Amino acid sequence: MVTKLDPPLTLVILAAGRSTRFGRLKQLAPIGPGGEALLDYALYDAALAGFSRFLLVIQEPLRPEFDAHLRDAATHLDIRYAYQRTAHPGLVDDPLPGRTRPWGTGFAVLTAGEQVDGPFAVCNADDFYGRGAYATLARAMQAADPAKRGPGPQAITIGYPLEVTLSESGGVSRGLCQIDESGALQRLTEGLELRRKGDRAMGRDVAGQSLDVPLHTPVCMNLWGFHPDILAPLRDLFAAFLASAPGLDREFYLSEAMNDLIAASRARCTVLPTRELWLGVTFPGDHPGVARSLRGLVDSGVYPMRLWDARRSLPDARPTLRDAPPSPVSRE
Numbered sequence: 215m216v217t218k219l220d221p222p223l224t225l226v227i228l229a230a231g232r233s234t235r236f237g238r239l240k241q242l243a244p245i246g247p248g249g250e251a252l253l254d255y256a257l258y259d260a261a262l263a264g265f266s267r268f269l270l271v272i273q274e275p276l277r278p279e280f281d282a283h284l285r286d287a288a289t290h291l292d293i294r295y296a297y298q299r300t301a302h303p304g305l306v307d308d309p310l311p312g313r314t315r316p317w318g319t320g321f322a323v324l325t326a327g328e329q330v331d332g333p334f335a336v337c338n339a340d341d342f343y344g345r346g347a348y349a350t351l352a353r354a355m356q357a358a359d360p361a362k363r364g365p366g367p368q369a370i371t372i373g374y375p376l377e378v379t380l381s382e383s384g385g386v387s388r389g390l391c392q393i394d395e396s397g398a399l400q401r402l403t404e405g406l407e408l409r410r411k412g413d414r415a416m417g418r419d420v421a422g423q424s425l426d427v428p429l430h431t432p433v434c435m436n437l438w439g440f441h442p443d444i445l446a447p448l449r450d451l452f453a454a455f456l457a458s459a460p461g462l463d464r465e466f467y468l469s470e471a472m473n474d475l476i477a478a479s480r481a482r483c484t485v486l487p488t489r490e491l492w493l494g495v496t497f498p499g500d501h502p503g504v505a506r507s508l509r510g511l512v513d514s515g516v517y518p519m520r521l522w523d524a525r526r527s528l529p530d531a532r533p534t535l536r537d538a539p540p541s542p543v544s545r546e
Contacts, residue, residue, distance in 0.1 A: 368476070402469055
């Protein structure tokens with residue numbers, strides 16, 4: 215039985231990506247044996263872990279596709295939308311002419327923040343994190359007494375061994391975590407084009423410097439836990455990002471923003487390790503392996519063949535789909 219959590223936990227699901235390397239909208243691509251997308255498994259696992267509100271950040275023109283895909287899930291879950299736009303009241307009042315690229319994952323969290331009134335987690339729509347990872351995150355977020363959390367925002371991220379997140383189809387980007395003996399995140403280095411080379415992984419950082427790291431290096435896969443007090447420093451960083459003349463292509467990434475806040479002692483973050491299975495489809499060639507893994511989980515009874523037919527396995531939730539409100543971000 216799932217225990218109702220108070221205050222309720224919200225899961226913010228980042229689903230506004232353009233899937234340029236995958237070639238189609240992979241957020242909704244069927245991959246489970248019952249035709250579900252990885253997004254469906256995120257909703258299902260998080261609901262069983264105690265999350266009761268689900269806020270999808272999407273591109274507004276894709277709303278009909280998400281509505282159609284989520285029709286069955288929405289009979290069980292409280293699903294809402296926020297839209298990532300190039301112009302957004304209170305965040306981007308004067309968009310750059312010609313800018314069509316999304317502003318990035320950090321900006322997506324800010325748009326979702328307009329509907330957040332308590333602890334919230336953030337995940338990618340096209341990643342499979344494992345039910346235990348959501349449960350670990352929910353417990354940690356609820357265990358922290360807001361009156362005793364100390365000064366400044368405190369965050370949580372789930373750390374996976376780099377080895378289990380690499381692709382056989384090409385190089386991937388991963389947030390390499392440097393942590394201290396207490397598990398506190400000291401630095402998050404964005405590793406690009408990371409590939410397995412024997413018992414190591416090699417790639418480069420954003421400055422073009424070579425990286426050679428152990429396969430057991432903990433990595434952040436964009437599964438975070440926050441309280442609303444993270445939004446104000448994120449807004450400050452985004453304002454500085456806009457003032458730096460980012461041009462038409464640069465994006466405001468959540469991982470880079472958190473790294474900057476930690477370096478400036480404006481936030482703290484704990485990395486919670488997990489042994490959960492992680493699955494993701496960066497390249498089309500990743501699809502068959504992920505499909506086989508999901509089929510194995512269904513065959514072993516971890517999931518039903520069709521997720522949303524399993525009504526009794528889900529907590530009660532208000533069945534509704536909502537739009538983001540038009541009001542600007544609060545500046546309190």
